[in-house]
Amino acid sequence: MDVSRAINGTARRTRFRPGAEARCRAGIAMRLLAGVGGGYAVAALFTMALSIGLPMPRAEAVLTATMASFAIYAAAIVWAFAAPGVLRAWAGMAAQAALLLLALFLLEGYLP
Amino acid sequence: MKDGFRQSMAWLHTWAGLLVGWVLFAVFLTGTAAYLRPEISYWMRPELALSRPGPENAAVAVAAMQAMAPDSPSWFITLPNERETVTRVFWRDPKAQGRRFRDAVLDADTGQPVAARETLGGDFFYVFHFQLHYVGVLWGRWIVSICTMFMLVAIVSGIITHRRIFADFFTFRPGKGQRSWLDGHNVCSVLALPYHLMITYTGLVLFMLMVMPWGIDRAYPGQRAAFNTEAFGNAPPRQRAGTPAPLAAVTPLMEEARQRWQGGRVGRVIVQNPGDAHATIQLIRAESERLSYNQQSLTFDGTTGALIHDSGDSGAAAEVRGVMYGLHIGRFAGPLLRGLFLLSGLAGTAMVATGCILWATKQRQQAARRGAAGFGTRLVEHLNIAAIAGLPLAMAAFFWANRVLPQGLAQRGAWEAHVFFIAWGLCLLHPLLRRGRRAWVEQFAAGALGFALLPVLNALFTTQHLPATLARGDWVRVWFDLGLLGCGALLGLLAWKVARHRPSAPLPRPAAVLALRSLAEAAP
Amino acid sequence: MIGLGFALAYAGFSALCLAMERHHEQVFRSRRIPPWRRLALAGGGWLLLGASALPLLQALGWGMGLVFWAGILTVTAMPLAMLLTYAPRLALALAGLSLPAGLVLLLCGA
Secondary structure (H helix, E strand, O other), X not given: OHHHHHHOOOOOOOOOOOOHHHHHHHHHHHHHHHHHHHHXXXXXXXXXXXXXXXXXXXXXXXXXXXXXXXXHHHHHHHHHHHOOOHHHHHHHHHHHHHHHHHHHHHHHOOOO | OHHHHHHHHHHHHHHHHHHOHHHHHHHHHHHXXXXXXXXXHHHHOOOOOOOOOOOOHHHHHHHHHHHHOOOOOEEEEEOOOOOOOEEXXXXXXXXXXXXXXXXXXEEOOOOOEOOOOOOOOOHHHHHHHHHOOOOOHHHHHHHHHHXXXXXXXXXXXXXXXXXXXXXXXXXXXXXXXXXXXXXXXXXXXXXXXXXXXXXXXXXXXXXXXXXXXHHHHHHOOOOHHHHHHHHHOOOOOOOOOOOEOOOOOOHHHHHHHHHHOOOOOEEEEEEEOOOEOOOEEEEEEOHHHOOOOOOOEEEEEOOOOOXXXXXXXXXXXXXXXXXXXHXXXXXXXXXXXXXHHHHHHHHHHHHHHHHHHHHHHHHHHHHHHHOOOOHHHHHHHHHHHHHHHHHHHHHHHHHHHHHHOOOOOOOHHHHHHHHHHHHHHHHHHHHHHOOHHHHHHHHHHHHHHHHHHHHHHHHHHOOOOHXXXXXXXXXXXXXXXXXXXXXXXXXXXXXXXXXXXXXXXXXXXXXXXXXXXXXXXXXX | OHHHHHHHHHHHHHHHHHOOHHHHHHXXXXXXXXXXXXXXXXXXXXXXHXXXXXXXXXXXXXXXXXXXXXXXXXXXHHHHHHHHHXXXXXXXXXXXXXXXXXXXXXXXXX
């Protein structure tokens, strides 16, 4: 499975190390979790923030945000698998989520 | 680095597509059939004659509902149009079991339930393609939505993976094994790419408030009705008054709607609280007239007939959603454009099929080098046969059931669906007994026979056979029978192609021996 | 109008194909395309493709016209890909015929 090794960010032509296969599977599982779970969280936060933040009538904002959310979700999944390393994938996802969460709190007026 | 990116996208494309490929195949094929929903329904009710939609249909339907469901709090009436010759009604019945809805198909001219066999008609494929069968409505919709999300990811990663998208635009090299499958997959995907992207994304948008409810929950906590009013200009619902009052005549309201819409037709009528002083009659414009599915509607007071609400024009975002909705269901399309949608849908079906087969072919070649095919490869091959060759066969069985099942059978419509799934289930078992190519050929051939014999069956069991319909000029039935023959011919061609196929790329000797051995092992 | 759209799209795709070595070889049995001819074919192809949208937009308006155009691009490109593989000469002949046929259809009002 040299492809999966490549997406783990390690060199493709590494010599065999015990546990490499297991590590590779774990990497894929972590990316999957980042993409499917983290990506959905990012898309959901994005939808929430835009629904109350867009400068247009409330219903229009909800529709716009929800319609766009699937593009965000797809992009997040692609990012989770495109990022050079598992850590980077998770870090990118977490940064996005944190930014959106902050925006959401600001919009809701929880923070000064 | 760049290479690593492409490779990881290729990996994502492969697995996102393969894991749900068989569901996507079924959704694509039945969804494509759903473009012909009214025609299928018409063909499946051979007792019906072609009636002409007229201005009195609405009054007839309302009178029928008053007789059939006077106590119901709401009636939903779909009027006949140039494609659908019957009036379809459903209503809320507080006494009914389950979803508390009942429905009926009425003769447009008399308002009597049509004297036709009980059948699911084209609705079966339509409903199956977004909520499956046997599983609950919500389960089905969630499963299909998740698979659609996989599809979107597969499309995006596929575009990124395909590095020579323009150079390979028209390339098809037949008879070269894996490469031919790749070419075929590319041609089906790239040439109809706008359609694939459109149908996938709009499919997600259809159920977006179920899949992604967070925006609406945040902006409208617990007030979906308020959202509907603001977003789509629906009239706010009226509470029942509790005092009886007769319903206003509907025909003058139809005339008023026609004038307000500059000749536009009414497609549906919704009556709330009929017989109550707070009744409303909502007239909804026919969806075949506009690209956008956003309903233009007029709401009248149900007793005085005074206009109380005009949905007017919706905002930009609501209009975008309406256009997406409209594009997905394609009801605005005239015959020619519907043909284009149908062909694009078939291209999508072929795209999924070739993708699944490509994976299996690749694995088989690797297996030939290694020695034996693993369990995964054999499982995929098995499911490929059951889905790609089996589903058309099951669809033919569905049409057969419509003609052959006895008229008086209880739950006849449900049994049509049972026959469909029994046939499909047999297709799933069949490759256990007949391995590999033999299973492909037999299922394709059986499907071809099933479709090709349908017009014959039609002549045996009904009076609506091809010569008769041709003589009468009943073109919908004529085209449908010809289309069935066409499906039969296509499946026959596939069967013949598979049967004649010889793996062309000559393998080096030891590998060839190994491949032969694995083939011999695969055979029973 | 719609017939003209079909014809222009088919001719455009054919020209673009002929500007590619692989398909040039399929039709003319030679991979070498003189540079001026390649330029003319590619430019003409894109022009014809763009032009194929015009009759549809004119006849059907922006929304429906664009939808129709996308559909036409798909269903003209697919048979072309098949024809190039199995009957390349026929693909060329159809491309040559498509423009006059489109004009005739236009005059007939289709």
